[in-house]
Amino acid sequence: METQRIAPETIEEKIVWYSMLGTWGFYVLGALYVVAPVIGWILFLIGFKKLCIALIEGSSFSRFGVSWSVMSWFVGMFVMLVALIIGHINYNIALGPIIKSSIGWAKGWALLALFPFIGCLNIRSEVVIRACCIIGLHTICAVPIFVLAWAAGLPQVLYVSPIQAVGGPGPEFFMVSLYEIDPGSGLPRWRMFTPWAPALGFVANVYLLCAVSEKNLRWKILGIVGAILMILMSQSRLGIVAAILVPSITWGVSNISHPLMLFAGGIGTAVLGIIMSPLIRTADIVMTKFSEARADSSRVRAALGRIAVQRWQSEAPIWGHGVVERGPHMVEYMPIGSHHTWYGLLFVKGIVGLGALLIPMILSFMELAVKSSRNKEARLGFGMLLMLFLYTFGENLEILAYLIWPGLLFIGMGARSRECLHYKNEEKERLSEA
Numbered sequence: 001m002e003t004q005r006i007a008p009e010t011i012e013e014k015i016v017w018y019s020m021l022g023t024w025g026f027y028v029l030g031a032l033y034v035v036a037p038v039i040g041w042i043l044f045l046i047g048f049k050k051l052c053i054a055l056i057e058g059s060s061f062s063r064f065g066v067s068w069s070v071m072s073w074f075v076g077m078f079v080m081l082v083a084l085i086i087g088h089i090n091y092n093i094a095l096g097p098i099i100k101s102s103i104g105w106a107k108g109w110a111l112l113a114l115f116p117f118i119g120c121l122n123i124r125s126e127v128v129i130r131a132c133c134i135i136g137l138h139t140i141c142a143v144p145i146f147v148l149a150w151a152a153g154l155p156q157v158l159y160v161s162p163i164q165a166v167g168g169p170g171p172e173f174f175m176v177s178l179y180e181i182d183p184g185s186g187l188p189r190w191r192m193f194t195p196w197a198p199a200l201g202f203v204a205n206v207y208l209l210c211a212v213s214e215k216n217l218r219w220k221i222l223g224i225v226g227a228i229l230m231i232l233m234s235q236s237r238l239g240i241v242a243a244i245l246v247p248s249i250t251w252g253v254s255n256i257s258h259p260l261m262l263f264a265g266g267i268g269t270a271v272l273g274i275i276m277s278p279l280i281r282t283a284d285i286v287m288t289k290f291s292e293a294r295a296d297s298s299r300v301r302a303a304l305g306r307i308a309v310q311r312w313q314s315e316a317p318i319w320g321h322g323v324v325e326r327g328p329h330m331v332e333y334m335p336i337g338s339h340h341t342w343y344g345l346l347f348v349k350g351i352v353g354l355g356a357l358l359i360p361m362i363l364s365f366m367e368l369a370v371k372s373s374r375n376k377e378a379r380l381g382f383g384m385l386l387m388l389f390l391y392t393f394g395e396n397l398e399i400l401a402y403l404i405w406p407g408l409l410f411i412g413m414g415a416r417s418r419e420c421l422h423y424k425n426e427e428k429e430r431l432s433e434a
Contacts, residue, residue, distance in 0.1 A: 300339075
């Protein structure tokens with residue numbers, strides 16, 4: 001068993017390391033929503049400065065590590081900002097809300113470009129992986145407190161942090177919540193350091209993917225147990241599906257060129273042709289049961305999607321409405337397009353906004369799928385991207401970017417070239433000599 005101690009070395013690693021280890025502490029302070037954008041923009045400025053120096057010295061983008069797929073995220077997220085502003089202008093929204101929405105963009109959509117870029121810096125994947133496992137240990141220690149709080153009948157919400165004054169999507173992002181009661185089943189479920197229970201399942205799956213790649217057996221077990229506890233306590237249907245589906249698909253894609261995989265694929269295709277009809281019937285039954293598990297939630301989500309698409313098509317097909325609108329009583333007044341990234345994009349930013357996310361996602365899928373058989377970072381990056389895609393059908397990615405940013409780092413790490421890795425080693429040697 002490997003017992004090596006992981007310690008941050010570069011300034012970038014230290015910022016990432018201590019920010020991740022402080023997850024539960026920031027949660028108690030109600031500061032998690034603020035921390036991620038702050039460190040994201042700080043690390044981006046550090047990386048941008050290094051990139052400019054490297055380019056002046058004659059280095060290429062690929063030598064620095066910024067691949068074309070990573071750059072496509074910057075283009076896409078900038079288009080998001082343009083669509084947001086034009087949507088506001090089209091509906092004669094005042095300058096104040098435009099500025100406020102632009103700040104929201106900097107704390108949400110922008111992070112989907114910043115953190116893959118940050119993954120190209122001097123940050124070892126082992127540091128992020130170990131930090132995820134340590135968060136798993138912290139979670140294991142915290143679980144008895146949350147369970148006992150419910151058993152003792154303590155208040156569901158202890159307090160809302162005064163840091164809420166800086167602004168955010170809602171008070172739930174600054175709450176210290178002990179538990180909540182599912183209105184459908186009457187059973188307890190937990191959100192822990194996330195704004196709602198399904199978001200906990202999302203974050204836990206990011207940690208689970210990292211924990212599986214941990215080399216130290218003790219930390220691997222602690223990371224996996226902590227992540228699985230989070231998924232189970234969130235009672236998230238999508239979280240359970242993702243925990244099974246994402247690692248399996250990631251493993252299959254990273255080993256697709258192996259002769260045994262090709263042989264198994266040929267046999268599997270033949271068998272699939274024979275059992276396709278009963279398989280479709282079984283899948284239909286599973287999807288029905290999946291929806292019935294929380295019928296009210298499924299009904300509201302479906303209605304929100306229908307309203308978003310209908311109003312997008314009829315009112316603002318190109319640039320969208322620019323802002324989120326409150327839904328009617330039939331969807332419990334939830335924002336139109338919420339609980340679904342693609343519907344939300346169509347309603348708020350139109351077809352332009354949808355393309356701004358879809359195109360960089362496809363480009364990164366292509367690059368990471370090719371590289372996933374060669375190195376661990378690309379394999380993890382592909383898994384994280386697959387996770388993002390899966391959760392676009394159940395969450396709004398930009399709202400939860402402040403929680404899933406460790407997974408976004410691997411999208412950049414996995415896209416780094418061998419030339420870049422050699423350059424990073426040279427830079428590390430220079431720092432150690434200095």
